[in-house]
């Protein structure tokens with residue numbers, strides 16, 4: 095991808111340009127915060143009324159996370175209780191916005207995490223441990239959230255089989271285990287195996303100095319760059335290079 099191109103002097107001209115683009119996008123998305131907050135709180139108030147809870151009072155923060163869509167954090171010694179959502183996924187102004195149903199499902203998903211720790215869970219729903227275990231699925235069943243931890247487009251529209259989700263582990267191999275983790279993994283893997291450089295691109299390595307990309311190997315979950323630094327040809331993981339020097343260069347990515 096050319097946003098990471100570096101000119102012959104080792105300066106990143108395009109980077110500045112893309113950072114500015116990124117800045118504009120963030121400013122634009124920032125404006126959606128009041129609308130999104132109202133939307134979430136209205137939904138949570140409605141659920142609160144039904145369940146006699148106070149989820150709508152839990153603070154909501156927003157960020158620009160690229161690898162998580164949302165989260166619920168319990169109160170602890172070092173953290174305040176809060177919900178958090180990434181504008182890069184939930185905002186309307188992104189390139190590939192979530193569908194209305196999937197957005198609502200995401201909000202419910204996080205609310206179910208809140209419920210899990212703030213209400214009585216019947217004994218019979220405690221058989222499966224874990225953040226996305228049976229207690230959480232039970233909460234999902236009460237509010238109509240997808241009982242799968244994996245945010246899959248269209249999930250919000252499916253009629254869910256809670257009985258099955260609440261009584262069985264996913265032994266059927268045709269049903270992938272969908273948890274946030276695997277989705278993140280998949281997303282990261284995809285992200286890491288996307289080639290972001292071109293052959294003959296000049297790069298600036300923090301240790302070896304200026305080098306030229308001679309060959310690019312796209313592997314499963316990573317990209318290996320063969321970079322010539324004078325006499326030496328080094329194989330460098332693209333991810334490392336991006337992290338080391340140009341972490342902020344990329345435009346925001348979406349699933």
Ligand SMILES: [Zn+2]
Nearest residue numbers: 203207243274
């Ligand atoms: Zn979750």
